[in-house]
Amino acid sequence: MPGILLGDVLPNFEAETTIGKIKFHEFLGNSWGILFSHPRDFTPVCTTELARAAKLHEEFKKRDVKMIALSIDSVEDHRKWSEDIMSFNQDKACCAMPFPIIADDKRELSVLLGMLDPDERDKDGMPLTARCVFVVGPDKRLKLSILYPATTGRNFDEILRVIDSLQLTATKKVATPVDWKTHTERLAAVTIKQKAPEKKTKREREQNFTVFLKLRDSLETHTHTHTFGGHSFREILRYMEPEKNQVKLSVISLSRTQVFPKALRMFL
Structure with a gap:
């Protein structure tokens, strides 16, 4: 299965998202970035994860890290689910998610980046996206890769800690x-x-x-x-x-x- 290794430049892919079509490199600009995937919208663990990520958005912003999520669901599903997420956070349901979600319903990007979990499948027997975390530097190179199975939720506080380390060690010996x-x-x-x-x-x-x-x-x-x-x-x-x-x-x-x-x- 194709994938990406530490130090590789992430492809400048085009994708449909909840904020419209983007090109990945242009979306990041000169900032750091975090791309994280989840198995399906409207599921309990994924909802808690993205709710926590949304709450920590300002912490990522302080570190000049742009956030973007991904799953195999449609843009329409992402937008409806975003209301549930913000409601879960006890924010007004009409509030927009602070970061976009990529709609990879054809699994093309998930295959390209090696994000699929072969042990978790949908009703049609197709593999779901695992819980991947890619941290990308301003040079568009992969600085960190973490791969969780679909059954295990992530710790976004730990991801922030690692980003602090990556940014420190990028400028100092x-x-x-x-x-x-x-x-x-x-x-x-x-x-x-x-x-x-x-x-x-x-x-x-x-x-x-x-x-x-x-x-x-x-x-x-x-x-x-x-x-x-x-x-x-x-x-x-x-x-x-x-x-x-x-x-x-x-x-x-x-x-x-x-x-x-x-x-x-x-x-x-």
Whole structure:
């Protein structure tokens, strides 16, 4: 079945939606985007999901993320169902959904993007759309893909958390640890270069080592590069000026490209 992988550019497909015909790339513009599919309109789990997504619309908007949903139902069904969703949210039934829903009644887009759930079928035996989540960057490339079976509803608060991480790591050389949330610790990647001793090679070569240090999330992140030979780990940390940058002196992990330098081997 066709699908899309992380880093792939999403196709600039045309689709009929509750706000009219769109081209996907033009709809996104220079914003981030989230495309999420659901099995069928007027079903209990799907109603709770889109109701929650509608309530969180302002949170997505704050992050410059445009939302768009998809299922195999018609535009007419989407519009009628939208009234139920807004009523479920205790909003006036006449209020419009804050994001469009794609009508993929021929399943062409669902097949193209690999969104169908083979274990869930309609009365005619045709597969329904699974609960897919695609987060797309301003470059129109896939940044995140989550695939839930039709029987399991999504957690849109978790999706917001992941978007916060994606947007942070898109602009800074950091990684976010387990259960990370904004205003908590993050990990900074610090690259150290070593010149190998002459006696080990006929030509001078460099080795790259990445040390992950804990940073307070409110601080700016810096990448430090240092060429050393025989320096102690304490001297390396002193070079990186941890007091100035308020880096906590705790090594999370160290990755290598060739051989660990003797100065760091004793710490592993």
